[in-house]
Amino acid sequence: MYKITYKTYLNDRLKEVDFHGKLTHPLYVQVTFERKTIFFKSYYFELFSKARYLLDIPGLKPKGPELAEVIARENVVIDFIIERHKDDFSLEIFKKEYAYYSKDLCDITEKGFMGYLYTFFWDEGMPFIGELIKSGGKDIVAYDLLRDFKKSMNKVLYDKLVANSFHYSPPYLPLYGFMTQTKRWPMLVLTVMEFERPENIKAFMEYVMTYYPNMPAGQLLEQVAGWEKYV
Numbered sequence: 001m002y003k004i005t006y007k008t009y010l011n012d013r014l015k016e017v018d019f020h021g022k023l024t025h026p027l028y029v030q031v032t033f034e035r036k037t038i039f040f041k042s043y044y045f046e047l048f049s050k051a052r053y054l055l056d057i058p059g060l061k062p063k064g065p066e067l068a069e070v071i072a073r074e075n076v077v078i079d080f081i082i083e084r085h086k087d088d089f090s091l092e093i094f095k096k097e098y099a100y101y102s103k104d105l106c107d108i109t110e111k112g113f114m115g116y117l118y119t120f121f122w123d124e125g126m127p128f129i130g131e132l133i134k135s136g137g138k139d140i141v142a143y144d145l146l147r148d149f150k151k152s153m154n155k156v157l158y159d160k161l162v163a164n165s166f167h168y169s170p171p172y173l174p175l176y177g178f179m180t181q182t183k184r185w186p187m188l189v190l191t192v193m194e195f196e197r198p199e200n201i202k203a204f205m206e207y208v209m210t211y212y213p214n215m216p217a218g219q220l221l222e223q224v225a226g227w228e229k230y231v
Contacts, residue, residue: 005031008027018049019067020053020054020062020064027067027071028041028042029042029078038095040095044102048065050107051138052138053065055185064186073187080101081094085097102191105224105227107189108230109169109170114137116164116169117145120161120164120168141188166215170227171220171223174207174208174212175190177207178204178208201221205221
């Protein structure tokens, strides 16, 4: 079998971009096999470049993820794919597997959940809260917004918001809540690679049964398994 090599690098052929207040060339990945090489932009560089990954607290200096942390995420998923296909590796298989296993389930399901919040507040006669979420939602973490709703909304309305989300939005709430059990900022992601490990599926089911006992855990798991329809 031919040797598989890869590297992550800052593509200085492209213009510098802002990465949470720091100018840097975009992060790229190079993979070589059988004397052929492919190059592509890092999924995690694009993901962690999003505004909601900037920790901006009044009175403190804003702080974002470090590039070293992003590179570490890339290395994990690339090594996983290479090991998974050590007997049948090809660049075509790698590209397909990378596009699948690297994806963050929380990021994928968040957009649909924000759309649900927009509709919910319109239906509840609070359209301007809905419009505020629609215009500013892309810059914040939806789960953090729910934490503040829990503090500020009356319990009946909040419980309705949560319960309805299981019927009218992607399974974002249980996914993000489950992820926060083991992850810390800034690496608040739950990749397909991580979720599909049997021990994590089991832990997710237990999490749902503990925190959302009235919701069918098996049905939620089926929704997560169909994550590609939310892309």
